[in-house]
Amino acid sequence: MRKLKIKNERLTRGWFAIGSSPAFSSAPLPTPSFLIFNLEFLIPAMPAKGSSHTPSTNVSTKHHAMPTPANTPNVRKIGIGELSKAKNPATLVSMVAAHGNSISLSAWSAYAAGRNPFAPLAAVNATRDPIAARFAGETRALLLIARGDTAAGLAMVDAVRTNGAPIDLRLAAAQLLFAADRPAEARALLTGDDPVLAGLREGAPAKASLGFGVSRLLARVAADLAAQQGPVPLSIALASGALRAEPGNDRARLLLADALSRDRATDRALAVLDGVDAGSPFAAAAAAARITVLANAGRTADALALAQARAERTDATTGDWQRYADRLATAERPADAAPWYRRIIDSNGMASDWAAWLQYGGALDQAGDWPGAERALEKALALAPSEPLALNYLGYARAERGEDLPGATKLLERANALRPLDGSIVDSLGWAYHLSGDTRRALPLLERAAAGDPTNAEIGEHLGDAYWALGRRYEARYAWRAAVLTATTADAARITAKLADGLPSRR
Template sequence: MRARVADADGQVRTAAADYAAALADTPGNEVVAAPAYRAALAAGDLALADRAAAALRRSATPPVDLALLPLAEAARRDDAAAADAAITDLDKGTLGILAPALRGWTAFARGSDFTRALDAASTTRDPLATRLALEQRAVLQLAAGATATGLATLRATLAAGAPGDVRIEAAMVLLGTGRRDAGRALLIGDDAVIVALRDGAGAKPTLGFGVSRLLSRVAADLTSARAGDLAIALSRTALIADPANDRARLLLANALARDGATDGALAALAAIPTDSAFARAAADARIAVLAEGGRDAEAIAAAKARVETPDAGRDDFQVYGDQLVSSRRYAEGAGYYRRVLDAGAQGNWAAWLQYGGALDEAGDWAAARPALEKAVALAPTEPLALNYLGYAMAERGGDIAAATKLLERAHALKPADLSIVDSLGWAYYLGGDEARALPLIERAARGDPANAEIGEHLGDVYWAIGRRYEARYAWRAAALTAAAIDAPRLAGKIVRGLPAR
C-alpha cells in the first residue's frame, strides 16, 4: 500500500523500494510484480526490474514490452544471440514492428548480411515496421562503410518524414568511423545540440549503440504522444543498451515528468554530464520540469541563473521570459522578450507577438499595440497574430471596425479555431451587433464548454438580448473553471447582471 501511494504521488524511488520489499515477501506474485516492474524502470532499479520480470514471464498475459529488458542487456554485452532470443519474444506482441530493424543490427553485429533481416519488414505489411527498417538500413549501410549508398538511403528516409534523430544517428556513425566531413555535413544548423555533436567524436556502430538509438527514436514519438509506461520502458532500456545515450535520458526525463514523477525526471537530467552535447538541452529541460511540477520559484531561479552568465544569449532570454510570464510577472517578462528581439529576432513575428502580449498583460497597451502590429505586418496571414491584435483592439476600446476586419481575416484563415470564433463574436457584440455575435459565441461555447472566458462572453451576450436566466447560468458555469482573479467579477455579474449599455 505504501508503494502504491508513493507511485501515485510520483515518488518513483520510494515506490520501487517498497515494491521490492513486497516482492521479497511474495516472490512470483504477479499482482505485486506488475507495478514493481513499472516502478523499477521509472526509478532505474534494474535488480528489481529483473526480479519482477522473472515473475511476469510466467504470466499468461505478460506486458508487451517485457522482452525489452533482456534485449537491452544483451545489446549492452554485444551478445547478438541473446538479443535475437529477446527479439523473438518481442515479435509475439505489438512491439514486433521493431523486430526487422532490430534483427538488422544483430546481423550486423555477427558480421552477416543485415539486408535480409531488414527485408522481412515488407512481409509484415506494417507501414511503421517498413519505415523503421528503412531508417536503420541507411544507418547500417553507413556503418558497413557504404557511404554513398547509405547517404542516398538516408536522403530517401528524410524525404519520407524520418525524424531528426535518424539524421543524428547516421552522423554519429560517420563521425565515429573517421568520415568526419560526411558526418559534419549532416549536422546542419545552429542548435546547441547540433553544434556540439558536430565537434564531437561520434560513436562506434556497436549492437548497443544501434539498439539504443532505435528504442529512443520510438520513445521520442511516444513521449510526445503521452504514452506513459511504454515511453518510460523504451527510454530506460535504451539507456541500458547504451549508457552514453544522453538523448534517451532527456526522453526519460520528459516521460517521467509527464507522469508526475518530478524528482525522477530531475535525477535523469542530473545524470547528463556537463560536457555532453545534450547538456544545454538538459538545462532547458530542468527548468521545464520544475515548472511543470509546480516548483515555480526553483524554475525561475534556474532560468535567472542562465541569463546572468557571461555567454547568455537569445535562448536564455526566451526561457527566462517564458518563466516570468507564466508567473504573471508580465512587465519583467516583456523586458526579456525585448532582449530576444534585440538578440536577432527582429524578423520573427512570433517574438513580436510574445513581446506585445506581455506588454498588454502588464497594462501597457500604448507600447503593446505597435509590437502586435509589427507581428501582423511580418505575418499578415498568421491567424494567431491577427486574432491577438484584433481581440486586444476590441477589448481596449479602439477602432471596433478595424478590429473586426482583423478577426474576420483570422476566421477566414482558420474557421475551426474556437478561440478565433469567440473573438470574432465578441467583436460583433462590442460593436452592437448581437445577432451576428450570438451564434458564433454559442458555437465556441459548445466546442469548448470548460473555457471560462468564452462562457463569460456567452453570458454577456445573453444578458444583452434579454435572456437573463441563461446569462446567469452561463456565468455560473464559467465560474467553475475561471481563475481566482476573475471570480469576484463573475460573482458580481451573477448577482447584479450587466449595467445598461
Template sequence: MTGLLFGTPALAQTNVADTAVVDRADRSVAEPEVAAYLRARVADADGKVALAASDYDAALGASSNDPIVAIRAYREAVRAGDYALADRAAAVLARKGVLPSDAPLLALAATARADDRAAPERALTALDATPLKILSAPLRAWAALEWKGDPAAALAVQPADAVARRFVAETRALIILAQGRSEEGVAALRPLLGNDQASTDTRIAAARLLIARGKRDLARSLLVGDAPPVVALRERPRARLGPGLSFGMSWLLTRVASDLALGKPTGLSYTLVQSALRADPGNDRARLLLAGALSKDGATARALAVLDQVDPRGIYAAQAIDGRVQILAEAGRTQEALRLAQLLASPSDGDLTDVQQLADLYLRLNRPSDAAPLYRRLAERAGADWSDWLQYGAALDRAGDWPAARAALKQAYARAPEQPLVLNYLGYALIEHNERMAEAQAMLERAARAKPGDPAITDSLGWALFRRGQTARALPLIERAAAADPTNAEIGEHLGDVYWRIGRRYEARYAWTAARATAETLVVAARLSAKVANGL
C-alpha cells in the same frame, strides 16, 4: 508521426496483458506480502518511484508466484530503472502466461552487447509474437550488423504499416552509414528528414556514425538548425558508441519514445526509454525523455535525479538544465525554477534559449512586465521573426502598455500578414481597445478562414461580432468555441456575457460559474464571481 503512432494498433494494445492481470483483482493479494504491497501502492501514487519499487520487491519476494504483485512490480521496476526486479517480475509473468508485450524489449536490451547470439534471438522471437513486431525488422537488421550478417535481408520485406515502413527506411539509411558507405547513406537519409524532433534525433544519430568514420564535413551537412544538441555536436563533433545492436536499438526505441512523449506516460513509454538506456547507458536523449515522463507522473524528485545523470559535457547538457527549470516550475517550485532561470539568462551574451525560458516563466508567474524586456531582446536580435515580435507584443499588452504593444504587434503583422496567430492576436487586441474595429474583424475573419477549427480564433471572431452589435452571428461561433475548449475561462466568460445580453440569465450564470472554475488568476475569478452575483 505522433498521430500515426497513437493510431497504430501495434502500439495501442501493448498494455492488454497488464489489464488482464490486474483485472483479476487486487484482492487476490494475500498475506504475508500484503503490507509491502499496499505500501508500494501508496508510494506509487505519491510519485515515490524508488520506494515503491523497493516495496514491490519485498512483496514479490514474499509471493513469487502472484501475477498481481508481479505485474505491478514489473511496471514500477521499469519506471525506477531497477532491471533486476523487472527481470524477476517478468519471469513470474512468463511462467503464468501473461508476460506484457513490451517485456521482450527489456530482455533484448540486456543482451544487446553480449557475445551469445542465442539470448538476443530468443528475445526477438518473443517480440515477433507481440503487437510490437513492427520493431522486429529494424532490430534484426542491427543484430545482423552486430553479428557480421546481412542487415539488408532483414529489411527486404516492405511492411504494410506506414509507421513500420518509416522505421525500416530510417534504419536502412543508418546501417548504410554504419557500413562506411557514407555518401550513399546520406543520400538515402535526406528525403526522410524534416524539421520535427524525430528528424533531429535521426540527424544526430547519423552524424555520430559519420564522425566515427572521420567524415566530419559530411556530418556537419546533416547538422542543420539551432536545436541545442545539434549546435553542440556541430561545434564539438565526437562519436560515442560504435555501430551495432546497442547503438541501433537505443536509437530506435528513443525515436519511438519521442513520438509518444507528448501524451500521458504509459507502461510502454517507460519500457522504451529504459530499454534504450539498458542497451546504451550513455543515451542522454533517452534520459531526458525519462525525466519528462516521470515529471508528468508527479515523480519530481526522481525526474530531477535522472537529469543529474546527464553528462555535463555532453550535447544534451543545456537541455538537461532547461528541463530542470521546467520540471521545478510544473511541480509548483516556482521560486527555485525562477532562481535557476535567472542565473542561466543573466549574462548579456547568454544563450537565447535561456532568455526565452526565463521570459516564458515570468509570464507563467503573471509577471509580464518582467517578461517584456526579455522578449524585446529576442525580437531585436538578428534573424528574429514574427513569433518573436508577437510574444513581445503580447507581454506588453498583458503588462498594460498598449501603445508599445500595438507597435510590436504591427512588426509581427508586417512580417507575417497571413499568419493566423498574428491575425488573431492583433485583431482581438484592437477589438478590446476599441480601435479600427472593422479592420480588426476582417483580420479575424481571415484567421478563421485559415484555421476554421481553432476555438481561440472562432471565439475571437464571435467576440468581435458581439462587440460590434452582431449578436445573432456571434452566439453560434462562441458556443462552438466553448464546446471545443470547455476549460478555457476566457471563452466561457464571453459565452456568459452574450447569454446575459440576450436575456438567457440562467445560462449566463452557468457559463460564468464554469469559467470561474478554470480561471488562471484570482483577479479573473473575482470578476467572474461578481458577474455570477450581479450580472452585467
C-alpha cells in the same frame, strides 16, 4: 485581457518534451500498436499496483494496455518493467525475436553477428505497413553507413529528410560518420543553431554495434510517443531500454526524464538528468529540461530561480532568455518578461521573427503598455500577414478597447477563415460581433467556442454576456456559474458580481 497563447516551440520545448525541433520531427504514429518491429513484447500486461514493475501507483491497465495484433494471438505479453530490466542489448533483441517479427532490431542483430543485415529488412515488404517501412528505411540508411557504403547511406538519409526526416536519424548517422573519420559529411547533417547540434558538430563519434542500434531504435520510438504525449509507461520502458542498451545515450536520457516527469516522478526525473555530463552536447538541453521538470511539478519558485540563473550567464543563449521570459510571464510578471523578449528580438537573426514580436507585444499589453504593445503586434502582423495568431491577438486587443471595431473585426474574420476550428479565434470573432452590437450573429460563434473549450472562463463569460444581452437571463447565469469555477481570482470577482446584479442596460 486574453493571455498570449503562443510559444516558440524550438526554444521552449526543444529536445525535452518532444525530443526534437518540430522542423525535423517525423510524421505522427497513428497508434502505439502500429509501431514497427511489432512491439507486441511491449504490450503492458500491467502488474498489480505496488508491484516493483509498476512505473507509478496511478497507472491503470484500462488506459495503457494495447491490443494484441490479430495475427499474433499467442504472443506472450511481457510486462513493461521487463524491458527496462534487460541487462544488455542481446537480451533486448532476444525478447523481441521470441515475441514478434522485429524487423529493424533483427537487422541490427544480424549486423552484430556478422551476417547480412539487409535480409531481415526485406521482410518489411510483406507487412504492407507504412510505418514499418519508414523505420526499416531509417535502419537501412544507418546500416549502409555502418558497413562503409557512405554514399548510399547518405542518399537514403536525404530521401527520408525530403519526407520529413526525424532528427534522430540525422544524429545517429552523424555519429557513425564521425566514427568513420568522415567529419565533413557528419557536420552537413547537423546544420542549425540549436546548441545541441552545435555541440555535436564538435565531434560525437559512436561506433556501430548492437547496443548502438538497439538504443537508437528504442529511443526513436520513444521520441515519437513523446511527440504525441503517448502512454507514459511505454515511453518509460522504451527510454529505459535504450539506456540499458547504451548508457551513454543522452538523447534517451532526456526522453526518460520527460516521461518520468509526465508520470509525476519528479525526483527520479531530476536524478536522470543528473546523469548528463557537463561536457555532453546535450548538457544545455538537460539544464532546460530541469526547469521544465520543476515547473511541471509545481515548484514554480525553483524553476524561476534556475531559469534566471541560466539567462543571466555570460554565455546565455536566446533559448535561455526565452525560457526565463516564459517563466516570468507564467508567474504573472509581464513587465519583467518584456525586456527579455525584447532581448531576443535584438539578438542576431531574430528581428524578422514574427513570433518573437508577438510575444513581446503580448507581454507589453499585459503589463499595461498598450501603445508599445500595439506597435509590436503590428510588426508581428507585418512580418506574417497570414498568421492566424497575429491576426487574432491584434484584432481582439483592439476590439476589447473599442478601437476601430470594423477594422478589428476584419482582422478576426481573416483569422477565422484561416483557422476555423480554433476555439479561441472563434470566440474572438463572436465577441467582436457582440461588441459591435450584432449579438445575434455573435451567439452561435460563442456557443461553439464554449462547447469546444468548456473550462475556458473567458469564453464562458463572453457567452453569459451575450445571453444576457438577448434577454436569456437563466442561460446567462448558467454560463457565468460555469465560468467562475475556473476563473482567476480577479476574474471570478467580476463574474460573481454579474451573477448577483446582471449587466447594465446597453444603450
